[in-house]
Amino acid sequence: MTSLVVLDFDATGIKQPARSAVAAAVKLGGEVHVLLSGTGIGESAAAAAKIAGVSKVLVADDASLTHELAETTAALVVSLAPAYSHIFQAATAAGKNMIPRAAALLDVQVISDISDVIDADTFIRPIYAGNALATVKSSDSKKLITVRASSFDPVAAEGGSATIENVTVPTAGTSSKYLSSELSKSERPELTAAKIIVSGGRGMQNGENFTKLIDPVADKLGAAVGASRAAVDAGYVPNDYQVGQTGKIVAPQLYIAIGISGAIQHLAGMKDSKVIVAINKDEDAPIFQVADYGLVGDLFTILPELEKAL
Amino acid sequence: MKLLVAVKRVVDYNVKVRVKSDKSGVETAGVKMSMNPFDEIAVEEAIRLKEKGIATEIVAVSIGVTQAQETIRTALAMGADRGILVETDVAVEPLAVAKLLKALAEKEGAELVILGKQAIDDDMNATGQMLAALLGWPQGTFASKVEIADGNAKVTREVDGGLETVELKLPAVVTADLRLNEPRYASLPNIMKARKKQIDIVKPADLGVDVTPRLTIVSVAEPPGRKAGIKVPDVATLVDKLRNEAKVI
Numbered sequence: 001m002t003s004l005v006v007l008d009f010d011a012t013g014i015k016q017p018a019r020s021a022v023a024a025a026v027k028l029g030g031e032v033h034v035l036l037s038g039t040g041i042g043e044s045a046a047a048a049a050k051i052a053g054v055s056k057v058l059v060a061d062d063a064s065l066t067h068e069l070a071e072t073t074a075a076l077v078v079s080l081a082p083a084y085s086h087i088f089q090a091a092t093a094a095g096k097n098m099i100p101r102a103a104a105l106l107d108v109q110v111i112s113d114i115s116d117v118i119d120a121d122t123f124i125r126p127i128y129a130g131n132a133l134a135t136v137k138s139s140d141s142k143k144l145i146t147v148r149a150s151s152f153d154p155v156a157a158e159g160g161s162a163t164i165e166n167v168t169v170p171t172a173g174t175s176s177k178y179l180s181s182e183l184s185k186s187e188r189p190e191l192t193a194a195k196i197i198v199s200g201g202r203g204m205q206n207g208e209n210f211t212k213l214i215d216p217v218a219d220k221l222g223a224a225v226g227a228s229r230a231a232v233d234a235g236y237v238p239n240d241y242q243v244g245q246t247g248k249i250v251a252p253q254l255y256i257a258i259g260i261s262g263a264i265q266h267l268a269g270m271k272d273s274k275v276i277v278a279i280n281k282d283e284d285a286p287i288f289q290v291a292d293y294g295l296v297g298d299l300f301t302i303l304p305e306l307e308k309a310l
Numbered sequence: 311m312k313l314l315v316a317v318k319r320v321v322d323y324n325v326k327v328r329v330k331s332d333k334s335g336v337e338t339a340g341v342k343m344s345m346n347p348f349d350e351i352a353v354e355e356a357i358r359l360k361e362k363g364i365a366t367e368i369v370a371v372s373i374g375v376t377q378a379q380e381t382i383r384t385a386l387a388m389g390a391d392r393g394i395l396v397e398t399d400v401a402v403e404p405l406a407v408a409k410l411l412k413a414l415a416e417k418e419g420a421e422l423v424i425l426g427k428q429a430i431d432d433d434m435n436a437t438g439q440m441l442a443a444l445l446g447w448p449q450g451t452f453a454s455k456v457e458i459a460d461g462n463a464k465v466t467r468e469v470d471g472g473l474e475t476v477e478l479k480l481p482a483v484v485t486a487d488l489r490l491n492e493p494r495y496a497s498l499p500n501i502m503k504a505r506k507k508q509i510d511i512v513k514p515a516d517l518g519v520d521v522t523p524r525l526t527i528v529s530v531a532e533p534p535g536r537k538a539g540i541k542v543p544d545v546a547t548l549v550d551k552l553r554n555e556a557k558v559i
Contacts, residue, residue, distance in 0.1 A: 104440035175479035176448035292539035
C-alpha cells in the first residue's frame with residue numbers, strides 16, 4: 001500500500017493544509033509519496049523532502065501545469081496512478097477542482113472532504129453541513145480522496161529525508177487556459193492555517209467597519225480575518241474571507257464571531273474551533289449556542305474596548 | 311446553443327437534519343424538500359444566457375425518485391424549456407450522475423452544462439468535475455461570473471486566495487458558486503405555464519449506465535455536540551477568561 005499526496009504550494013512554500021493531507025496518508029499507514037507540479041519547484045521540492053513521514057517527492061516541472069489547471073494536473077495524476085492505492089489532496093480549491101476529475105478518469109467514486117481514516121477502505125466524512133458524520137466504505141480498487149485539513153493535525157515540516165525524483169509529464173492538449181487572478185493581499189496569516197480568527201458578519205454593516213474595527217483587533221492578536229456569507233454577499237469583504245459549509249472550513253484555537261448570527265451553514269465551517277467567542281447584540285442569536293464565551297452588546301463599542309484591553 | 315442544467319432534489323437548506331436512530335442515514339420522511347440552492351443559481355445562469363440570445367434551449371435534468379419531477383417543474387417555472395428525469399430509487403453517487411449526464415449531454419448535443427458546485431446533502435462537490443472528465447471537456451468550477459463569446463466561456467472562479475479567470479473552449483462544464491447571480495422567483499403565470507412543459511422520464515438502463523454505488527454507508531452519526539458556554543458581562547472579563555481560563559491568547 002503506497003499513497004500519493006498532491007501538495008498545495010506556492011512561492012511562499014508548502015501550504016499547511018498539504019501537510020494535513022500528508023497526516024491523513026500517514027494515519028492510513030504504508031509508504032507516502034508526494035507530488036509537486038508546476039514550474040520553478042526546486043525550493044518547494046527540497047522543503048517537501050523534509051516533511052515528516054514522506055519517503056519520496058515526485059516533481060512534475062512543466063509549463064502546462066502552472067496555475068493548477070485541473071485538466072492537465074488530473075491527466076498527470078492519472079498517469080502516476082497505477083503505482084498507488086490511495087491518492088490524496090487537501091480539500092483546497094485546487095484539490096476540490098482536480099481530484100474528482102482524476103477520479104472520474106480512473107472510474108473511481110471520489111471520497112470528498114474526509115475528517116478521519118478508519119482503514120484502507122473506510123473513511124469518515126461530514127455530510128449535511130457537518131450535521132451528520134457518515135462512515136463510508138469504498139469498493140473501488142483505488143481511492144481518490146480530498147482531506148478536510150482542519151480535522152488532521154499537520155505533520156511536522158521538518159524531520160524527513162525523502163528522495164526527489166522527476167516524473168514525465170503527459171503531453172495532453174487542453175482546451176482550458178488560465179487568464180488572470182485577483183488575489184487578496186494580506187500580511188495576516190491564512191485562514192486555514194491561523195491559530196486565531198476574528199470574523200465579522202452582517203452586523204458589521206459595511207466594509208469600512210471591517211477595516212476600522214476588526215483589523216486592529218486581529219492585528220493585536222496576530223489573527224486572520226474571516227467573514228460570514230452574509231458579509232461577503234453584501235460586498236463588505238472578498239469571497240476568500242468566507243467561512244462556512246461552502247467557504248473555508250477552519251478549526252483555530254480561538255474563533256471570535258462578531259455580528260454573526262450563526263446560520264448552520266456558517267457553524268459548519270467553524271464549530272470545531274477549540275474556543276469560540278461570540279459578540280452579538282441579539283442575545284438569542286444561535287451563535288451563542290456554540291460559543292464558550294458570549295458577550296451581548298453593541299459591537300461598535302465593544303470592539304474598540306477589546307482592542308485596548310488586548 | 312443547447313444548454314443542459316442539472317438540478318437535485320435535496321432536504322431544504324433551512325431544515326436542521328436529524329440522524330435516524332438506527333444510524334442508517336438522516337431522517338427525510340416528512341421533511342421539506344427543495345431544489346439544491348446551488349442548482350437554482352445554475353438554472354438562473356442558464357436562463358440569463360437564453361435571455362441574452364446565447365442559449366437557444368435549456369433542458370433541466372434531474373436524477374432520482376419520481377418526486378424529483380417537482381424539482382424539474384421548479385426549473386421549468388423559472389424558465390427552462392423542458393425536462394428529463396432519470397428515474398431511480400438508488401441513491402446515485404456523483405460518478406453515476408456524471409455518467410448519466412454525459413449520456414444525455416451527448417444525446418441532446420449540448421454545448422454547455424451548468425450545475426451547482428455542490429449539493430447541500432452529501433456535500434461531495436464532485437459531479438461537475440467528474441462530468442467534464444468523462445466528456446473530455448474543460449471545466450470552470452466555483453464560477454462567480456460566466457461570459458460566453460466566440461466559442462469560448464470566460465469563467466471567473468472563486469479560489470482560496472480570491473478570484474481566478476480561465477478561458478474554456480466550448481463545449482464545457484461550469485459549476486455555479488454562490489455569487490454567480492441571485493436566482494429569480496417563479497411568477498404565478500410561469501408556474502402555470504410550466505405545468506404544460508414536457509418532462510421525459512427515462513431509466514438509467516435506457517442510457518446504458520450502471521448506477522450501483524461504490525461507497526457503502528456503514529453508519530451515520532451525530533457529530534460531537536458543543537455546549538453553550540457562559541455569557542460574560544464585559545470586555546475585561548472576556549479578556550481575562552481568554553488569558554487565564556482558556557489560555558488561548
